[in-house]
Amino acid sequence: MSEVAEALPSFSNKPIRAAIIDLDGTMVDTADDFVAALNAMLARIGSTPTVREEVVGYVGKGSENLIRSVLAVRFSPSQATAQFDDALAIYQSEYAKINGRHSTLFPQVKEGLEAMRDLGISLACVTNKPHRFAVELLTHFGLVGYFKVVLGGDSLAQKKPDPLPMLTACERLDVLPRETVAVGDSENDALAGRAAGMATLTVPYGYNHGKAVQSVKSDGIVSTLHAAAQAIAATLAPPTPEPTE
Numbered sequence: 001m002s003e004v005a006e007a008l009p010s011f012s013n014k015p016i017r018a019a020i021i022d023l024d025g026t027m028v029d030t031a032d033d034f035v036a037a038l039n040a041m042l043a044r045i046g047s048t049p050t051v052r053e054e055v056v057g058y059v060g061k062g063s064e065n066l067i068r069s070v071l072a073v074r075f076s077p078s079q080a081t082a083q084f085d086d087a088l089a090i091y092q093s094e095y096a097k098i099n100g101r102h103s104t105l106f107p108q109v110k111e112g113l114e115a116m117r118d119l120g121i122s123l124a125c126v127t128n129k130p131h132r133f134a135v136e137l138l139t140h141f142g143l144v145g146y147f148k149v150v151l152g153g154d155s156l157a158q159k160k161p162d163p164l165p166m167l168t169a170c171e172r173l174d175v176l177p178r179e180t181v182a183v184g185d186s187e188n189d190a191l192a193g194r195a196a197g198m199a200t201l202t203v204p205y206g207y208n209h210g211k212a213v214q215s216v217k218s219d220g221i222v223s224t225l226h227a228a229a230q231a232i233a234a235t236l237a238p239p240t241p242e243p244t245e
Contacts, residue, residue: 016199016235018175019116019228020166022184023127023134024059025206027109027225028141031056032102037095038070044090045083047074057210060186062128062153067091092130099133100140106205112225113146119233124169128153128160128188149173161191166198181219183228187211190218201228 024030031052039049050070058069067088071080116123123146127134131152138144149172153159156168170177182193185206193200200218203225208216222228 014178014199014235016121016181016232017179018122018124018170018173018181019232020124020126020169020180020182020193020198021113021225022182022186022189022206023125023129023137025185025208026106026183026189026203027125027143028100028103028105028137030100030103030137031059031207033095033098033100034059034066036098036102037091038066040094041067041087041091042070042074045087056207059207060128060188060209062159063092063095063130064088095133099136103137103141105141106203106224108224108226110143112227112229113143115226115229116232117146119229119236121229121232122173122175123147124149124151124173126151126160126165126169126182126192131155161188161195163192163195163197166192166196170196170198181228181232183222183225185213187216190216193218201231203228 021027034055035050035052038055042049058066067084071083071087075083113123125134125138125147129152131150131154134152135144135150138147138150149169151165151169156164158164166182167177170180177197181199181201182189183201183203184190185203186208190200190202202213202216202218202221204213204221204223213221220231222231
């Protein structure tokens, strides 16, 4: 329990009632799906293919940013702008064909979600992935039933790192932001959580736009979602009574 306490120094005395969990890079390793769909799109527009090492630096800010980033290193600015609409439409069509096919669950994801559910924690999935793709992916891996709320990058007027999706998830879960923890793999997740006034936890195995996870300003790094559940459990434990003389 000392590891949990070290991970959560700033809110271990505040009971957590809800968790808002990211999808790509946090629950599911989807990078190879992105690579496959992007390469199908790039082949159709006559450009050079991409690889996983490039793509992981772009993941986490939505499909539009992903396409713009890929085009920016292959075309001039004017050509990239001209190609964007067609490239995005082709990419989404190709992604719909393979969503989940090349992806894998990260370790202890189901165990972590089950542990949170057993604690009575209300769960929401908030992702910048389009909503239909998010629901399909969660369903593919048998995770959708854990979540009372699923919000995608196209569900609202703003996406992470804006706090709107996090605040909306809290409203729909009927919890206050201060009773909620945001769990993700990237700076976007932590920025959105902090801006919404909630605690934040970061997992170390995701993408974080290609940057070191230690660069993310969160309340702690937890090795898995199961470790996040342990951290949440620590906030629910009754305080240790003061020794009497």
